[in-house]
Amino acid sequence: MQKGLTNLNRYLLEEQRKYPHATGDFTTIIEQIAFASKIISREVNKAGIVNILGKAQSVNVHGEDQQKLDVYSNEKMISAMEHLGKLCAMGSEECEDIVPIPDRYPKGKYVVVFDPLDGSSNIDVNISIGTIFGVYRAVTEGNKGTVEDFLQPGRNLVAAGYVIYGSSTMLVYSAGNGVSGFTLDPSVGEFLLSHENIRIPEKGKIYSFNEANFEKWTPEIQRYVRDLRTKSDRTYTGRYIGSLVADFHRNLLKGGVFAYPGDTSNPKGKLRLLYEAAPLAYIVEKAGGAAIDGINDILDIKPEGIHQRTPLIIGSKHEVELYRKYMKGEA
Ligand code: AHG
Ligand code: MN
Ligand code: MN
Numbered sequence: 001m002q003k004g005l006t007n008l009n010r011y012l013l014e015e016q017r018k019y020p021h022a023t024g025d026f027t028t029i030i031e032q033i034a035f036a037s038k039i040i041s042r043e044v045n046k047a048g049i050v051n052i053l054g055k056a057q058s059v060n061v062h063g064e065d066q067q068k069l070d071v072y073s074n075e076k077m078i079s080a081m082e083h084l085g086k087l088c089a090m091g092s093e094e095c096e097d098i099v100p101i102p103d104r105y106p107k108g109k110y111v112v113v114f115d116p117l118d119g120s121s122n123i124d125v126n127i128s129i130g131t132i133f134g135v136y137r138a139v140t141e142g143n144k145g146t147v148e149d150f151l152q153p154g155r156n157l158v159a160a161g162y163v164i165y166g167s168s169t170m171l172v173y174s175a176g177n178g179v180s181g182f183t184l185d186p187s188v189g190e191f192l193l194s195h196e197n198i199r200i201p202e203k204g205k206i207y208s209f210n211e212a213n214f215e216k217w218t219p220e221i222q223r224y225v226r227d228l229r230t231k232s233d234r235t236y237t238g239r240y241i242g243s244l245v246a247d248f249h250r251n252l253l254k255g256g257v258f259a260y261p262g263d264t265s266n267p268k269g270k271l272r273l274l275y276e277a278a279p280l281a282y283i284v285e286k287a288g289g290a291a292i293d294g295i296n297d298i299l300d301i302k303p304e305g306i307h308q309r310t311p312l313i314i315g316s317k318h319e320v321e322l323y324r325k326y327m328k329g330e331a
Pocket of ligand 3: 070093115116117118119120
């Protein structure tokens with residue numbers, strides 16, 4: 001399709017036409033997530049001017065200080081979707097329990113999980129941050145919207161994506177038929193197709209680890225990183241922003257591996273399976289890459305709880321599969 005002149009709505013409709021039985025529910029959900037992200041983008045881009053920087057006087061379910069924009073973004077995501085009649089509940093990093101659909105609105109057959117603002121500790125220093133989302137079909141009868149609808153492996157995702165609020169605001173998503181990127185043109189308020197059928201390079205030259213944790217990693221992980229630095233047939237360069245969406249997006253386009261492994265203080269790592277690892281694992285696999293917890297594919301892991309953490313190694317197939325070999329003692 002013609003870049004620059006294809007807006008997200010047109011793209012979604014043309015994709016929808018490929019599925020004769022499509023009801024358009026899903027198209028509506030993505031359009032509303034895009035709408036919420038435009039509102040968030042506006043606030044992120046003027047955060048320095050209005051009093052929305054800094055900490056909200058609250059902590060989230062993980063005991064982490066909530067940034068004002070975390071709370072704001074969470075509210076915008078919920079209010080953009082709760083009235084649609086397409087969802088029976090939502091799951092958010094910022095909410096301890098699943099978010100029910102108010103009785104005044106009809107319910108639908110989907111659930112949406114999201115991290116409304118990822119990398120929020122970077123807001124005040126103007127580093128790229130993002131929103132991550134995933135869409136599942138509910139599995140409980142009658143659209144009741146129970147936690148069971150959320151404890152599905154990422155393999156069951158019907159769509160996933162993220163928005164990166166960076167030098168430009170981009171929405172990247174897949175509904176299973178390739179990965180496409182849309183860049184927000186603020187002058188018209190539209191996401192315009194800019195990256196059709198994104199494919200991650202088979203092999204990269206970038207590795208993204210927080211090496212401050214090096215001493216807390218297992219010997220296998222330490223050996224993997226040391227070998228990338230010394231033994232690799234191509235020189236790898238280290239790039240670590242500390243904002244998952246920004247690190248992931250760069251590696252998706254350029255190739256490379258991002259890892260937040262478990263360590264002695266956080267055996268399960270820091271990142272959450274449901275609304276950080278699984279949606280990005282869905283995207284990377286649809287783009288030809290891979291995502292594991294060290295041994296297992298992320299998409300095969302069935303969550304036991306909506307805030308369950310997982311180690312995450314994600315990116316180009318070569319570097320991820322090599323990591324799996326190191327963990328299995330095969331390299
Ligand atoms: P969030 O802001 O949603 O809590 O996520 C922050 C995550 C992720 O964005 C990033 O990759 C990671 O925290 C960075 O953690 P470290 O600062 O420990 O490296
Ligand atoms: Mn996050
Ligand atoms: Mn977050």
